[in-house]
Amino acid sequence: MTVILDGTALAATLREELRADVERLNQSGITPRLDVVQVAGDAASDWYVRAIKRACQQIGVVFNLDQLPADSTQQQILAQIHTLNAQPETHGIIVQVPLPKHIDADAVIEAIDPRKDVDGQSPLSLGRLAQSLPTFVPNTPAGGMEFLKRYNIPIAGKQAVVVGRSNIVGKPMALLLLQEHATVTIGHSRTPDLAAILRDADIVAVAVGRPGIVHGAMLKPGATVIDFGINEVGPKTIVGDVDYPSAAEVAGAITPVPGGTGPVTNMMLLRNVIRAAEGLGS
Ligand code: NDP
Numbered sequence: 001m002t003v004i005l006d007g008t009a010l011a012a013t014l015r016e017e018l019r020a021d022v023e024r025l026n027q028s029g030i031t032p033r034l035d036v037v038q039v040a041g042d043a044a045s046d047w048y049v050r051a052i053k054r055a056c057q058q059i060g061v062v063f064n065l066d067q068l069p070a071d072s073t074q075q076q077i078l079a080q081i082h083t084l085n086a087q088p089e090t091h092g093i094i095v096q097v098p099l100p101k102h103i104d105a106d107a108v109i110e111a112i113d114p115r116k117d118v119d120g121q122s123p124l125s126l127g128r129l130a131q132s133l134p135t136f137v138p139n140t141p142a143g144g145m146e147f148l149k150r151y152n153i154p155i156a157g158k159q160a161v162v163v164g165r166s167n168i169v170g171k172p173m174a175l176l177l178l179q180e181h182a183t184v185t186i187g188h189s190r191t192p193d194l195a196a197i198l199r200d201a202d203i204v205a206v207a208v209g210r211p212g213i214v215h216g217a218m219l220k221p222g223a224t225v226i227d228f229g230i231n232e233v234g235p236k237t238i239v240g241d242v243d244y245p246s247a248a249e250v251a252g253a254i255t256p257v258p259g260g261t262g263p264v265t266n267m268m269l270l271r272n273v274i275r276a277a278e279g280l281g282s
Contacts, residue, residue, distance in 0.1 A: 003253035011263035032277035033062035041070035085113040092118035092273040118272035141173035143264035156181035164207035216246030
C-alpha cells in the first residue's frame, strides 16, 4: 500500500518540537528573531510574508518585517542588510524574492552575514553544504530530507534522482542525498530521456515547476516520491510536478500536493532561525 507522506501532520509535529526549543532558549534569556527584508510591490511575496509571520508567532519566534519602497536602490537595500547584520537581536535574515529588476539579487543575498543566512542561499552557505560542513541548509530541500528521515526511508546505498537543478531546491537536494550516501543523478531541461534515468530510482525528488513532468509509468515500483512542485492550474487549484493519481499507484511513498512539502518548508526556516539563535553559524 502506498504511504502518503503527510506534510500537514509532519509540520504539526515539527511545530511542537520547535515551540519547545524556543521555550528552552527563552529560559536562557534568548528570544529568537527573524527579520524579513522585502521590497514592496509583489502580491505573491506579500502572501508568503504573512505565512512566515504566522508560523513565527505560533512558536514564539519574533518576526520583524523590514519593508522597503518599490523604488529602493541597491545601496538602500544593502544598507538595510548591513544594519541587520550588525544588530545582535536579529538572529536570522531572509530577503524576499523576486526583487525589482534594477536590483542585483545575488549581491543582496551575498551581503547577508553567513551566521544569519537562515535561507541557506548565499554562496558560502551552499559551498559549505557542498563540502559537508555545518551550515544553514535551504529550507525546501531540508524539508524533503525530513520526510525521508521521519518516515524511516532508507537513503544510503539507494539510487536517487533529483529532477531540477536550481540553487534553491534541486542542487541542494542532490547534495543532501549524496551526504546521506545515495547514488545521485540530476535531471534537468537538457536531459534527453527523463524516463530512462528514473527507471531505477528508489528515491525521486522533483523541483521543476511543470505539472505532470513525472508520471507513474516513469517510476520504479515502490519508489519514494518527493514532489516540490507548486503549480497553479486554476482558481485556487494547486498541483505538483508529479502526476499524483498515476504515481500514487506505483510509488511506495509519495508527498501529495497540496499538503506535502509545502507546509514543512516554513518549519525548516524556523528551525534554522532557532539554530542561528543557538549560535550555529558563529
Ligand atoms: P527553477 O525554475 O529555478 O528551476 C527549475 C528546474 O527545472 C531547472 O533546473 C530546469 O532545468 C528544470 N527543468 C525545466 N524544464 C525541465 C524539463 N522539461 N525536464 C527536466 N527538467 C526541467 O525552479 P525552482 O527550483 O525554484 O522551483 C521548482 C518548483 O518547486 C516550482 O514549482 C516551485 O514553485 C516549487 N517550489 C516549492 C517550494 C516548496 O516549499 N515546496 C519552494 C520553492 C519552490 P535547467 O536548469 O536546465 O533550466
